[in-house]
Amino acid sequence: MALSREANSKDSDALYAAIIEAHVGxxxxxxxxxxxxxxxxxxxxxxxxxxxxxxxxxxxxxxxxSA
Numbered sequence: 001m002a003l004s005r006e007a008n009s010k011d012s013d014a015l016y017a018a019i020i021e022a023h024v025g026x027x028x029x030x031x032x033x034x035x036x037x038x039x040x041x042x043x044x045x046x047x048x049x050x051x052x053x054x055x056x057x058x059x060x061x062x063x064x065x066s067a
Contacts, residue, residue, distance in 0.1 A: 001046075003054040 009015045023031045043052050 001048045001051050003051050003058070005058070 022034060026034060046052060
């Protein structure tokens with residue numbers, strides 16, 4: 001399985017809004033904890049180490065730091 005970087009949602013805007021809504025009212029620490037839990041849940045769902053490592057690298061590079 002290769003990392004898909006194309007839009008893969010029927011309604012990307014609604015998906016983004018749901019993610020943002022999940023953070024409403026949370027402290028910075030609770031928001032970070034939510035993100036960490038979500039990453040772990042989705043990583044488990046994907047289950048492909050190579051895909052996850054590629055995703056981590058792409059995400060890290062996108063914030064200006066190399067993995």
